[in-house]
Amino acid sequence: MKIKSIKAYHVVQPFVDGPYRMSKGRVADCFDAVIVAIASDNGVTGWGEMAPLGNFYSAAFPAGARAGVPEIAPHLIGQDPRGFAGIGRLMDTVFKGHPYIKSALDMACWDLAARAADVPLVTMLGGRESDMAETYRVVTHGTLDQMAALAKRIIAEGCRRLQVKVGGNVHDDIERVTTVAAAVPKGTVIFCDANAGWTPYQARQFADATRGIDYTFEQPCTTLDENMSVRRMLDKPMVLDESVTSLGEMLEIYRRGAADGLTLKISRLGGVTQTRLIRDVAVDLGFMITVEDTGGAEIDTAAMAHLSLSTPAERRLHAIAFHEWVTVRTARNAPPVTGSHMGVPDGPGLGIDVDPGLLGQPFFEIG
Known part of the structure; x- marks a missing residue:
């Protein structure tokens, strides 16, 4: 089986609930996605997608993805899409760095290979560990009343896990988290995610003032050294997200005992291939795992x-249903969400029945 053609589409995906706000005044109105279709010489097509959260969240930006795919795609024509490691090495050879650009191409190869084998992708990723993964919802920055009302609405809709955005003015964030925690039932799982918005001084201030609240601390600071300095005084679990950029960085986090859990972003790591590798090693090392992405x-x-449900249930933290965040559709079906749980679509590969008519005209095509 060989790659015969590649198409790339640009799809803007506005948010259902309006602007998404996080620390340091960072705001996004939409996911700005690149969707890739890779077709083989036996008539099977695989799909991949990546969408940076603005220009500020990761070392990635939408225009860069649109410019990079045409640089890489010609080199993939004629390659076997099932040779995931070889495809990855080839992309790294012809285009140094920029893993986010390679993510949708790598994802499409996995989807194509699983469709050709007539098995769900979860089977190729290690096997289904459970039928559904528990999801979380995000309480973004806002006034105290806005955040409390949003948290109550999320709980009323059946979700039991909240990620509360912090990382701004410390004293305001202390009030925000205290207010949200008081507004939801006891036992609600709360993650306080600073998105690397604080200095260690600020993170320690926050941690000291909120000792009475049950939550998990997520990525308070930027560098591993900074997060480690907070970890030493912390009496709560810590999850790192932005710090996990490669297998080497994950192993350094493990060596230093810097976290209890990891959030793996598919596009930050360069696609499904590296995400699966890092996930499997991290599970063996004892980390709790969340697999998600920057958007889409x-x-x-x-x-x-598929990556979440092939993660052992006892090592899985939660998942997120990004397709419910946006106002546009790209497929005739979607990952099924029941209450606060998400499964995988039926069918081979990703199980998604993508509708090219919803994507517009491709901005790039070769083959």
Whole structure:
């Protein structure tokens, strides 16, 4: 089986609930996605998607993805899409760095290979560990009343896990988290995610003032050294997200005992191949794992779901249903969400029935 053609589409995906706000005044109105279709010489097509959260969240930006795919794609024509490691090495050889650009191409190869084998992607990723993964919802920055009302609405809709955005003014964030925790039932799982927005001084201030609240601390600072300095005085679990950029960085986190859990972003790591590798090693090392991405709709959410459900249940933290965040559709079906749980679509590969008519005209095509 050989890659015969590649198409790339640009799809803007506005948020259902309006602007997404996080620390340091960072705001996004939409996911700005690149969707890739890779077709083989036996008539099977695989799909991949990646969408940076603005220009500020990761070392990635939408225009860069759109410019990079045409640079890499010609080198993949004629390659066997099932040779995931070889495809990855080839992309790294012809285009140094920029893993986010390679993510959708790598994802499409996995989808194509699983469809050709007539098995769900979850089977190729290690096997289904459970039928559904528990999801979390995000309480973004806002006034105290806005955040409390949003948290109550999320709980009323059946979700039991909240990620509360912090990382701004410390004293304001102390009030925000205290207010949200008081507004939701006891036992609600709360993650306080600073998105690397604090100095160690600020993170320690926050941790000291909120000792009475049950939550998990997520990525308070930027560097591993900074997060480690907070970890030493922390009496709560810590999860790192932005710090996990490669297998080497994950192993350094393990060596230093810097975290209890990891959030793996598919596009930050360069696609499904590296995400699966890092996930499997991290599970063996004892980490709790969340697999998600920087954004996307049905295609990317399906990949997250397959990776989540092939993660051992006892090592899985939670998942997120990004396709429910956006106002546009890219497929005729979606990963099934029941209450606060998400599964994988039925069918081979990602299980997503992508509708090219919803994507517009491709901005790039070769083959």
